[in-house]
Amino acid sequence: MPELPEVETVRRGLQKWAVGRLVTRVEVLGPRTVRRHRGGPADFVARVTGRRFEDACRRGKYLWLPLDDGSCLVAHLGMSGQFLAVSPELADQPHLRARFSFTDGPPELRFLDQRTFGGLLVDETVQGEQGGTVPASIAHIALDPMDPNFDRGGFYAVLRRRRTGIKRALLDQSLISGIGNIYADEALWRARMHYARGSDTLRRQEVERLLDAVIDVLQAAIAAGGTSFDALYVAVNGESGWFDRSLEVYGREGEPCSRCGAAIRREAFMNRSSYRCPRCQRTPRQPRW
C-alpha cells in the first residue's frame, strides 16, 4: 500500500523528526525486520548506535538515512511498515519491530510492521549509474518518473523491446520506480489505457501521455499526504492522508466512471485486482496479460 506518495510523506516526516539527531540506543525486536542486513541484528544495532542521521532520502518506495560514517540506514515499508515519532512513555504498540533513541531526548523513533514485508538494513553508499549516490542494495531501482534525469526516451525504447503488458512494466521498479497497484490503475485510467496493452505496441506519444498521467497522479497524491484506507498507513506524526477520496477507479467497482458514467470493473490480474473503466479503457486487440 505505501507507494511513492506515501513513502515521500514518510520521508518528509523523517526529515523533520530524525535528521540531525544522534542515536544513543537501538533496539531490534525480532530478527525478521533486519533479515536483509548481512551481519544480523547485533551488527545492525552496532552500526547505527552512536551515529547521526544526516539526511532523509528516497528513490521509488525505498527510504534511506545517510549516517555520519558514510554508510546509510535503508528502510522499505513493504506492505505495512510505519515510522512513528512518539514519546518513550507511550506503551509499545503491537508489531513494534525497532526503536531508536536519541541524545536530545524524546521523541523516539519507532518502526512498526504488521505484515513484516518491510525491513531495515545498514548498507554502503555507492555512485548510482543513473546519477547521485544511493545505497548499494537499491542501485538497480530506476529513477522516479518525476526525476529531472528520468530518461523518457530510454523508457520508451525498453517498452518497445519488451513483450509484456503495460501495467506489468509500470510495476517493474527497475524500469520506473514508485508505482504500485493503486497508482498504476489510476494513471492508466487518466491516460485512457488498458492495463494489458502490449508495451511493444505503444507509440511514443502514448508513452508521453502515460508518463504525464503517472506524474500528475503521484504529485496530486503527495499534495494530499498520500492514500490511507485505514490506520495501517500513517505519516510519521500519525496523521492520515486523504487521497483515497480522489481515487477514480481503485476500489470503486460498480461506481460510475467520472468521465463517461460506465460502471468501473474489477478484474483479477497478476494475482491481484485491477480496476478500469470498460468504456474509457478498451481491451486491446492483442492483449498481453
Place this chain on the structure above:
DNA sequence: CACACAGCCTGCTGGC
C-alpha cells in the same frame, strides 16, 4: 536475457 510467478506474512471479511 526476458519474463512470469510462488512464497513470504498477518489481520480482516464473508460464507457456511
Place this chain on the structure above:
DNA sequence: TGCCAGCAGGCTGTGT
C-alpha cells in the same frame, strides 16, 4: 458462534 478460505500486495528468488 466458530471456523476457515480468500484477499490485500512489494519484492526476492527461482523456474522456464
